[in-house]
Amino acid sequence: MSSPTDSYTGQVYTGTGTPTDGEEVVLAFDDVDVRFKTEFGSVHAVKGVDLKVRPGEVVALVGESGSGKSVTSMTAMRLLPRNATIGGAVNVAGREVGRLTERTMRRLRGNDVAMVFQEPMTALNPVLTIGTQMVEAMELHHVARGQAALDRAVELLEMVGIPEPARQMKKYPHELSGGQRQRVVIAMAISCDPKVIIADEPTTALDVTVQADILDLLRSLKDKLNTGILLITHNMGVVADMADRVAVMFKGEIVERGTVEEVLLRPQHAYTKMLLGSVPRMGSGRGQMGIRVNEEVDAQAPLAIELKNLVIEYQRLGKPPFRAVDDVSFDVRKGEIVGLVGESGSGKSTIGRCALGLIPAASGEFRLLGQDITRMNKRDKKALRKRIGVIFQDPAASLNPRLPIGECIAEPLVVHNVGDRKSRQDKVHELLEAVHLPREVYNRYPHEVSGGQRQRICVARALTLDPELLVADEPTSALDVSVQARVLKIFAELQEQFGFACLFISHDLAVIDLLAHKVVVLQNGKVVEAGPREQIMENPQEDYTQRLIAAAPVPDPVEQNRRRRERHELLLAQGEEIAELQINDVDEFRGSISEERDDV
């Protein structure tokens, strides 16, 4: 029961820059076609993809979830599951991957083609030390052995900018920070001096400033080692920052390709245009994508949230408590959207959870809608929660998979005993309409709709009781850009309509720039800077805020180039280092590879 879905038959736009015949390429996909056999029939994931990567070149494969970009890259490693049928040919460093035996293929992996994964925590084995894992790859490929391998591992760690590399070798992955872990993964990837690196969303799990560093590192790596990089990403800013050439994938096909300037500045295909049009841009401020926020906030409006010297601590066994939020003060007026910005570990979600009464405050004052929640009994808390709505990051996890959508949305009404069956149903229908979903989804289950629709359901649920305050914890981080744009638009519409106060927690400065009236920047549980959006976004005073804003990439290669230079100047001015591959002599690095190295 094969039912291929050749839904796209339109024009394919090809720009310049594609390698011509005879030119040296390290990775070439030739009419690659992948089908997965499942018990539901066959799924046509990749439909004839042609792509070439030169040495020292970054080719970005861009697309939203389900476009087949990761599957395409996996064909080069031949790591697809057994139910995949692969057509066409993939050439890695001149050898056709499909014709190799499993044994030769194992030698090829890591040796000629290496991979950098999205989540460094899971790409590294948690029970082995960094040193063991680094040496393993080299010894397997006979690049170095014993003490030589250890020495080389230390050298590699130093190259990717890990301080005190000899000490880090004995550490376990969980002892390093996310950025350092990704550096270790990169060090492992280049340990055998591969000709091509496949980087599958290498910065998606990282904070913006770390992302900028990792991108700097990857850029200097391909320049110095002349490695080809196939960069798979959904982030147009990363593309603008890194790529030489871009291929845009949609439903398993490349719909547009060309140099990064051609694709990002003069997109031809409607999909590319739509994709680029959906990315909120740093510095463009309001009104993008037709998202408008009610700018007039009554300065005399009552306070929805009032924080005074709030401290939140997590108790730890046998250790002093961990102070997640330290002396934070700010307030949110009714009808106002306050953006809470910070990197992971800054305590922004902790404040959000405290606002929902899920974690207690250790000291300080937390007034919600005029009432102090730090000393409040259970019944008062429940009454207060009736006036607060919440949206979480992951729409798949925040809806009970066993409850139909209608019941999910009606849940707050049931919990607080509002109305009868009929009136609840009417309310749900009304809300579904407000978030642009057909009322027939009432009896559907959350798994039957896609991510953005699920998040709209979460928005509807949050608004069921007409809350005066909405806590939105990274509401669009798990969504594709085009979907994010729509959710944000609906969100802005509803905010204008209902006039609720909103604590908008996000790591994405561009989204905050688009929505928030006020911005609070957090770092390690402390407020770094707070003020009106214009002031923070356009004229940041603190070093950290400046670095944060400078690190956010924009989907425009020319502009991004300028921003990158500005960021490097800023870093130098602040006495920080610019991440790059610390290597003096490439020949020496290559020369230290053992003679016995595998020849595939």
Next chain:
Amino acid sequence: MNDKPDDTTPPEGDRPDQDRPPVPGSGREGLSPVPFPQDKAAPQDPDTADDVSDLGEGPDAGYSVEKQIDLSEKSYSQGQLVRRRFLRHRGAMVSLIGLLAITVFAFTSIGYGVIPGWWGKNYWEGALVENQGRPTLGLWPPAWGEHPFGQDNAGKDYFALTMRGTQRSLIVAFTVGLVSTVIGVVIGAIAGYYRGWLEAILMRITDLFIVIPALVLAAVFGKMANGGIWPLAFLLSVIGWTSLARLVRGEVLSLREREFVTAAEAIGTGSGRIIFKHILPNTIGTIIVSATLAIAATILTESALSFLGWGVRPPDTSLGLLISTYQTSFQSRPWLFWWPGMIILAIALSVNFLGDGLRDAFDPRQNRTAD
């Protein structure tokens, strides 16, 4: 590149302990992203991918990665969906019919209590042993004869005995399945949800029940029970709930950290509602599988206890007792072993299949039937 066999790997989300949806970015999605169409709305789903366009979302809607919700299918309520899926599960339906047939047959043939049955002989009355007690049941031409399942040593009608044993075994097995499941679920859910000292106490009690040998308990209570089946059922329930309590606690521990539980808490939902409405329905797979296994295991445990003289005692009987009484006759008079044995097998198998069907029916993420 066809060096790999074209077999279809079984979907991994088919187990109750694995049925958490993959969290994007958590890294738990698996190494190679397989567009496994459990997400109905995923763009690659062959069934829905063609009609790309969301509800009136402008000219660019054709390029959206979001799918229009397929409204052509009829919408069903949760109860209807579960029933529909269950009724479509062929294995479960066959098993249900088989189990019902066995139950009806066992209870109508010799009657229960004061209600008389249609079979004329009583299981406690001996008679003259005819033809070495061979079964008189004929398949072709179909005939019941005098003693369809034969006779035992004392000339008692083996059909009546087997039916009586089936009754007893069914009652014990289902009572234990129900009671031990309820105890296990409640204790596991409370321990897992509230954590803290409550969990510590409950789990230590559970450990206590695990370390006491079942046979010692049985020896003590068996004497007091004096061969009645209700005390026996109670005893088996008391020692049978521990594994489920630990399983449920584990599931609850992971579920309570999920965002939908946090969301429910943030709405102001009470603990009871969170446990029974949000958490327990998500563990239904584990519970049902465990309950069915408990039912099957109980039949065997009961037979072991009966064999040791602590379970059902003659002149009353159970399937286990029948088997253990006549296990030595396996060579000479195999029917004395095979009739109760086949019925045990049939009950255990059909209960397992039923559990399978129920689990599939309760899981909205899989809309397939196991045929």
